[in-house]
């Protein structure tokens with residue numbers, strides 16, 4: 001019997017709905033719909049199904065991470081790719097959610113946050129993330145999905 005394909009949850013946080021219009025010199029011209037297409041193609045390559053979401057609300061992102069933890073425990077999730085936007089730099093609550101739900105999560109940023117303002121250089125997510133990708137533009141989402149395929153949830157790398 002062919003195993004049920006695992007899903008990848010791609011979470012986008014605040015202001016990422018504005019991609020394409022928002023600071024194009026930093027984030028590029030591609031929209032969130034374009035990002036979804038990049039993710040869909042990468043998921044097709046690796047045999048994952050895609051669950052693609054965006055919210056401007058911290059609590060909603062936390063609820064979705066809890067949901068991913070349940071899916072992962074049931075063997076249905078390959079992991080989470082999370083661009084938490086500015087909540088990356090402020091949210092102890094997201095840190096606790098990732099840790100508490102024990103999700104296999106890759107932190108992602110379109111821009112190279114380390115080459116930007118000082119406040120972007122601290123991340124509450126990095127200590128509880130499997131890994132971090134920053135500065136590869138929207139193609140970073142495809143790289144993150146490839147990383148989930150190479151390091152499945154539950155593996156001790």
Ligand code: DQA
Nearest residue numbers: 083085086109110111113120
């Ligand atoms: C971002 C970087 C964050 O510092 C910023 O607040 C964002 C987007 C990125 O994708 O480069 O909203 O996460």
